[in-house]
Amino acid sequence: MSESTSKRLANFLAINRTVGIVLLTVLLFGLGEQLWHPFLPLFLKSQTKAAASTGAISDAALWTIGIYAFLLNLFQGLCYIGGGQLTARLGDRGSLIFFGLLTVAGYVLFLATANPWVTVAACLLILGWESLSMPVTFTTVGATLKEERRGMAFAVQSIQKRLPKIIGPAAIGIVLYFLGQHFTRDEARLIAMPYLVGTALMLGLASLAVQWWWMPHRPTPKIEGNTWAVLKQFPTNVRRLLMAEILTRWCDWLVRELVVIYLAVERGLSDPEIAGLITLQHCIALATYLPIGRMTQAVGLQPFIGLTFVFFALFPLALVAVPDGWMWLAFIVYGMREIGEPARKAMITTNMPEPIRARGVGLYWGLRAFAICSASLVGAWLWQWGGPTLLFAAAFTLGILGTLAFYGFCRMTVQSEIAPQSQETKTTDETGKERA
Numbered sequence: 001m002s003e004s005t006s007k008r009l010a011n012f013l014a015i016n017r018t019v020g021i022v023l024l025t026v027l028l029f030g031l032g033e034q035l036w037h038p039f040l041p042l043f044l045k046s047q048t049k050a051a052a053s054t055g056a057i058s059d060a061a062l063w064t065i066g067i068y069a070f071l072l073n074l075f076q077g078l079c080y081i082g083g084g085q086l087t088a089r090l091g092d093r094g095s096l097i098f099f100g101l102l103t104v105a106g107y108v109l110f111l112a113t114a115n116p117w118v119t120v121a122a123c124l125l126i127l128g129w130e131s132l133s134m135p136v137t138f139t140t141v142g143a144t145l146k147e148e149r150r151g152m153a154f155a156v157q158s159i160q161k162r163l164p165k166i167i168g169p170a171a172i173g174i175v176l177y178f179l180g181q182h183f184t185r186d187e188a189r190l191i192a193m194p195y196l197v198g199t200a201l202m203l204g205l206a207s208l209a210v211q212w213w214w215m216p217h218r219p220t221p222k223i224e225g226n227t228w229a230v231l232k233q234f235p236t237n238v239r240r241l242l243m244a245e246i247l248t249r250w251c252d253w254l255v256r257e258l259v260v261i262y263l264a265v266e267r268g269l270s271d272p273e274i275a276g277l278i279t280l281q282h283c284i285a286l287a288t289y290l291p292i293g294r295m296t297q298a299v300g301l302q303p304f305i306g307l308t309f310v311f312f313a314l315f316p317l318a319l320v321a322v323p324d325g326w327m328w329l330a331f332i333v334y335g336m337r338e339i340g341e342p343a344r345k346a347m348i349t350t351n352m353p354e355p356i357r358a359r360g361v362g363l364y365w366g367l368r369a370f371a372i373c374s375a376s377l378v379g380a381w382l383w384q385w386g387g388p389t390l391l392f393a394a395a396f397t398l399g400i401l402g403t404l405a406f407y408g409f410c411r412m413t414v415q416s417e418i419a420p421q422s423q424e425t426k427t428t429d430e431t432g433k434e435r436a
Helices: 005-013 016-032 039-045 061-110 116-144 147-180 186-215 227-232 235-266 271-299 302-321 327-351 354-372 375-386 388-435
Strands: none
Touching: 016 116, 016 147, 016 354, 016 375, 039 061, 039 116, 039 147, 039 186, 039 235, 039 271, 061 116, 061 186, 061 235, 061 375, 061 388, 116 235, 116 354, 147 186, 147 271, 147 327, 186 271, 186 302, 227 271, 227 354, 235 271, 235 302, 235 327, 235 354, 235 375, 302 327, 302 388, 327 354, 375 388
16 A cells, blocks of 8 residues: 555544554454453353353342442443543553553453452453543544544544454354353353453553554643533533433443343353354444444534434343344344444534543543443342343333433534524624625
């Protein structure tokens, strides 16, 4: 590929050197995570010696998964806020390296023992990577790219995050398929997990090397104000988006860590079949990113953000409504939930004032994580008390409420803010004509 062609491609994809290094880092750490994380609930089920019957899951396994997801959201909330603060102080390069070292330490702890609660603690360190590094991605894109190019940049970033979610589950499915020829399902999971996590550790070390040698240093802006001062500077439309998103994320986290359990226990799917559905979900999401990234430049961000809320609400309903053999339809809906993710991130980045962008992004995601951390515990209780059908019905209801909140309040806010700007522009034009 010639230099001019490479430059044109980089320009089309809204990539510069700094953004490229961040995206490569996201790719390597993301691939490592996806080699094992999608099957973590089933791994915990096997570790806690859940009921061997395919028609039941033990209460111990159910609550271990619920508590794990609760702690994950609580920890990630701290990481989002802390990540924003550290990014503002250490800069892009220093913060990425520090966060990567924490992730590598988590992998080492995971491999050191087979105790379920040590596994949970190790997973918190590992999975803190995404929440810690999120502010770095937003500030890098916001500081190095023009506003109209940020939607495309976040589309490329979403692709980088999605590729590991296609490759990882497919790799898990292949490994578990071959191990399943010689061992039980629980034994195959327990045997495979250390090897998959060990591979993830190697990828994490490779990512650290890339950051150390090639990540450029960018001066950090002056830090002003505390967390409360940052929150007060949130634009109105960002605050209302956060409120609507909390409802929708409750819909998501009520069921997120229990979906694979539902497929294995209630629908009787094999591990390779589950891996295939997860891969399909992320392929569908991947197919939307570049077209939507380009379309946001023509029609704006709002339509695609709204569709994301709609598909979040529909997935729990689709999961219980589709008959056996048609589960792929539900996972197409699952993949379509990502249709507005790049647009949503671009909207938050564009509206967040530059001086507080790193801390503002971290605070946004942190508040969201704190607000939804108990959803997984409620989900475990609903499953235990009324079964998975009640759980998915509750999730669907919350998804509908989140969708109504977005269309009723967020769009109204945008229209009310655009109207004065339009009037101001009109007045300016008329004044210019009079002067002419």
